[in-house]
Amino acid sequence: MKGVVFTEFLEFIEDKFGFDISDEMIENSATSTNGVFTQAGNYPFEDMLSLVQTLSKITNIPLGDLVQAYGEHLFSRLITIYPKPISVYENTFDFVSNVEKVVHPEVKKLYPDSDLPTFEDPVIEGNTLEINYISSKPLMDFAKGLIIGCSKHYNEEIDISYDLIESSPKFKARFTLTKK
Numbered sequence: 679m680k681g682v683v684f685t686e687f688l689e690f691i692e693d694k695f696g697f698d699i700s701d702e703m704i705e706n707s708a709t710s711t712n713g714v715f716t717q718a719g720n721y722p723f724e725d726m727l728s729l730v731q732t733l734s735k736i737t738n739i740p741l742g743d744l745v746q747a748y749g750e751h752l753f754s755r756l757i758t759i760y761p762k763p764i765s766v767y768e769n770t771f772d773f774v775s776n777v778e779k780v781v782h783p784e785v786k787k788l789y790p791d792s793d794l795p796t797f798e799d800p801v802i803e804g805n806t807l808e809i810n811y812i813s814s815k816p817l818m819d820f821a822k823g824l825i826i827g828c829s830k831h832y833n834e835e836i837d838i839s840y841d842l843i844e845s846s847p848k849f850k851a852r853f854t855l856t857k858k
């Protein structure tokens with residue numbers, strides 16, 4: 679998992695919960711680098727899992743809620759760090775339907791070692807977009823948070839839900855976005 683996902687996570691946690699909680703989380707997590715991450719590095723997904731599990735225990739906030747909140751925050755950070763994709767699309771459905779074809783391929787050019795999910799079979803019908811998420815990692819709530827962040831960027835009110843369809847050999851979920 680790319681270092682930028684870790685460096686932004688640690689900043690987010692320090693802003694939201696303060697230095698002491700952030701420090702307690704790092705001290706009590708089993709990470710491969712003892713909590714030291716750089717933006718361009720690459721670290722095991724298990725490191726992120728350990729950090730979020732520890733934080734969930736410390737704060738009593740369910741893991742999925744933490745991951746979703748982080749995803750929502752990260753969207754605005756990603757488009758600040760990499761502004762190119764956001765300038766091309768005019769709304770959430772447009773953006774989300776093009777993550778696979780345009781946004782993530784740009785990320786892959788920058789970081790050939792990145793391990794990105796697949797988004798496939800987008801179907802737009804009236805006020806609804808359905809799209810499949812496929813990944814080696816169960817990051818549905820993270821994806822949901824990113825989509826919430828995207829809809830806030832475009833000032834659109836959108837309900838987002840997903841159904842898990844498969845969890846082996848990969849995680850597959852069907853997302854439904856409904857404009858209110």
Ligand code: HEM
Nearest residue numbers: 679680756760785792793794795813815817821824825828
């Ligand atoms: C609504 C829009 C987006 C969605 C739904 C989305 C979804 C995701 C998800 C779920 C992951 C975690 C990896 C996985 O599940 O296997 C991920 C990773 C990532 N995404 Fe996106 N993404 C979005 C937009 C963006 C944008 C705008 C950028 C930057 C231009 C970006 C860059 C990245 C990077 C750098 C990673 C980490 C890859 C790694 O750890 O190797 N994403 N994305």
